[in-house]
Amino acid sequence: MNSLYQNLLRQSDTLAQLLDRADVDLTAPVSGQIETLLANLDRSLADYVDFSRTEPNLAKREKATLRSKRFADDIQLMKDRYARAQTRAAQRQTHGDERNELFQRTAPTSTTPTAPGAISISIGGAASSSATDYYAGESAALHRTESHLDDFLTAGRAALADLADQRHVLKRTHRRMLDAANTLGLSRSLIGAIERRGIQDTWVFVALVVVSVVAMWGMYAYFRG
Structure with missing residues (x-):
């Protein structure tokens, strides 16, 4: 039973390190490792609980029960932390997409050159262009x-x-x-x-x-x- 407990500790520490990386940048490989470790922790905890029930020593069985409850709480906390990391990653992706879309909308468009011999008529063109530039600058700000x-x-x-x-x-x-x-x-x-x-x-x-x-x-x- 002690080996199962040590295995739970090792998996929990590894998962904590992966969650630290996920807080900075949740990539697809890190996400896959976290989900795999969470599944392994659930199975390992179930094995530990089943094995502890067969412990003949009452004191050891009670200690194992207490440890299993604490591990269950820790695993739930790690799942909540992973969910928050996923939410932050989705928000960063959304903000990035919105900024890219904004840059595309505010990028200057190319103007079609006037054909040779064509007459260009502009009424108040300079004032209109100045006002347009001003409002475009305010919008960008x-x-x-x-x-x-x-x-x-x-x-x-x-x-x-x-x-x-x-x-x-x-x-x-x-x-x-x-x-x-x-x-x-x-x-x-x-x-x-x-x-x-x-x-x-x-x-x-x-x-x-x-x-x-x-x-x-x-x-x-x-x-x-």
């Missing part, structure tokens, strides 16, 4: 501002998602430390200190979320102004 705002908002959402992922990692580390402390028989005072540190980490996470929201609002107000 607005589009660039909107693009920057979209980029900042996307970066802000990614930062919030990363903070949430870090909180999940801290919670998982906290649970593992408590498990190790119980296994090694450490004193209750040390376990209490670990729990207090977990509460402090939670307040730090909340403070970071508030700062991120205020920063995004400030950038939005600055560019809108």
